[in-house]
Amino acid sequence: MRFYRRHIVPLRLLSGTALSLLLMGATVVPRISAKVLAQKRPSRGMLTSHSSDRVSTEAREMVEVAGETVCNERVRDPKGSVPIDDMQSRPSLPVDSPEAVAGARRAQRLLPLAQRLVVASLRQLTRDYNLTGTKGQDLKIQRAVARVEAVRDVRPDVDSRDNASVLMRNPRTIIFGTIFLAGLPSDEGIISVLSHELVHIADGSQDNLKLLFRAVGNRASFLTGLKIRDQRAEELTCDLLGTLATRSYVTATPSYEALPQRISRSLEHNCVDSDEGDEDHLSPRDTIRAILFLRPALSRELVYGR
Numbered sequence: 001m002r003f004y005r006r007h008i009v010p011l012r013l014l015s016g017t018a019l020s021l022l023l024m025g026a027t028v029v030p031r032i033s034a035k036v037l038a039q040k041r042p043s044r045g046m047l048t049s050h051s052s053d054r055v056s057t058e059a060r061e062m063v064e065v066a067g068e069t070v071c072n073e074r075v076r077d078p079k080g081s082v083p084i085d086d087m088q089s090r091p092s093l094p095v096d097s098p099e100a101v102a103g104a105r106r107a108q109r110l111l112p113l114a115q116r117l118v119v120a121s122l123r124q125l126t127r128d129y130n131l132t133g134t135k136g137q138d139l140k141i142q143r144a145v146a147r148v149e150a151v152r153d154v155r156p157d158v159d160s161r162d163n164a165s166v167l168m169r170n171p172r173t174i175i176f177g178t179i180f181l182a183g184l185p186s187d188e189g190i191i192s193v194l195s196h197e198l199v200h201i202a203d204g205s206q207d208n209l210k211l212l213f214r215a216v217g218n219r220a221s222f223l224t225g226l227k228i229r230d231q232r233a234e235e236l237t238c239d240l241l242g243t244l245a246t247r248s249y250v251t252a253t254p255s256y257e258a259l260p261q262r263i264s265r266s267l268e269h270n271c272v273d274s275d276e277g278d279e280d281h282l283s284p285r286d287t288i289r290a291i292l293f294l295r296p297a298l299s300r301e302l303v304y305g306r
Contacts, residue, residue, distance in 0.1 A: 054223050055293065063292045066299035070288060071271035073264035081268035082183035084284060087162035093178040095156050103181025107154040107190050111174075114194035117245040119145050121195075122202065122209075125241070129215040137211065144202035144209055147171060151201060154194075156181055164193055171201050188265035191249050192242035199238040213237050216294070223293040224286070231280040240291050242266055247298065260302045267291065 074080035093100050126132050126141055152172045160177030167175070174197045184190050203209040217233025220226070228236055246266035250259065270284035277283035282290060292299045 054225055059293075059296065062296070062299045062303065063289055066292050066302040067285065067288045069260055069302045070264040070267045073261050074268035074271050077186075077261050077265070077268075079186035079189075079265065081186070081189045081265060083272045084162055084183075084269050085272040085274045087179050087183045087269075090162075090179055092158050092161060093182055095158055095178055097178065097182070099182035100156050100178035103178075103184065103190070104154060104156045104176065106187065107174075107176060107181065107194060110187060110190055111151065111154060111194060113249070114191050114198060114245060115148050115151060117191070117248055118148050118195050118198045118202065118241065121241050121244055121248075122148075122199075122212075126212060129212060131211050131215065140206070140208040143204070143206065147204055147208075148198050148202050151198060164197055166197050166201050168205055171204065174198075174201075183269065186265045187253075188246045188249060188262055189269065192239075192246045192266035195242040195245040196238040199241050200234075203234065209234075209237070216240065220290045220294055224290050226282065226286065226290070228282065228290070232282060235281050236287065236290055239287055240294060243291050243298070244295070258305060260305050263298060263302060 074083075095101075095104075122141065122144060126137075131137055132141070150172055151174065154174050154176055156178050157175050158178050160175055160180070162179045162183065163177045164180055165175045167173070174194065176193075180193070184193060199209070203213075213233040214229075216237040217228040217230075220233075220236055221228045243263075243266045247263060250262045255262070267288050270288050272284045275283045275285045277286060281287075292302075
């Protein structure tokens with residue numbers, strides 16, 4: 001989720017039981033300027049490393065089928081996310097439009113939950129990549145957690161359109177373009193974007209999560225054959241965490257909706273027709289593939305529905 005670029009309502013927290021389930025399910029496997037961290041639309045083609053196979057043919061096929069499932073679910077789902085290239089082509093949306101108001105309320109309501117998911121996921125992620133145990137690294141994670149917990153509100157913005165962003169001079173507010181708010185009509189879609197931006201905030205200007213971004217980028221590069229370094233690695237890690245946060249939310253809030261449908265909502269905005277990337281971002285569809293390579297369990301759940 002990278003193309004993210006006042007109506008504040010009372011926060012509603014999950015029950016103790018649901019929150020416990022959520023945090024138990026928040027397992028994760030494995031900068032943009034100092035002033036603004038935003039999810040932006042890429043404008044140029046992807047960079048690719050040498051093409052030797054990194055994973056089995058069966059695993060690649062599973063990823064492709066799972067990626068197709070995400071985009072097929074989007075078409076069938078009344079709460080499916082609007083692809084970002086579609087969002088970009090739409091006229092600006094006033095802050096007081098019903099769709100923007102509903103999206104802003106949903107984002108504000110879900111912000112405390114997304115914060116808890118991100119904190120739990122960061123702690124697990126650093127353990128998975130053996131990035132704990134040293135005084136310096138543990139201090140960085142503590143700073144990252146404190147920054148996430150300090151975020152207070154969501155602000156809709158007409159000019160941000162189909163993006164979400166964070167100003168480093170005001171890291172307690174996540175700015176949402178009104179088109180983006182309207183284009184994510186589900187809780188799952190909003191949680192994925194909130195989590196993405198919270199990870200940018202966690203990193204901050206002190207590069208608190210630099211080693212984590214590098215570890216995820218190196219693993220994804222090995223699996224996909226793409227060059228995923230520096231800003232690309234940060235953006236992918238934010239997208240990955242957004243998907244994992246959504247998966248944990250699904251576990252904690254069971255419903256009659258199908259599992260693939262609910263998981264897909266965290267990725268559907270990447271189901272674009274114009275699939276382009278640049279030096280800082282993988283293309284939208286390559287982002288879906290990279291996340292599914294990193295998390296084979298998600299691919300199986302999307303394909304088999306369990």
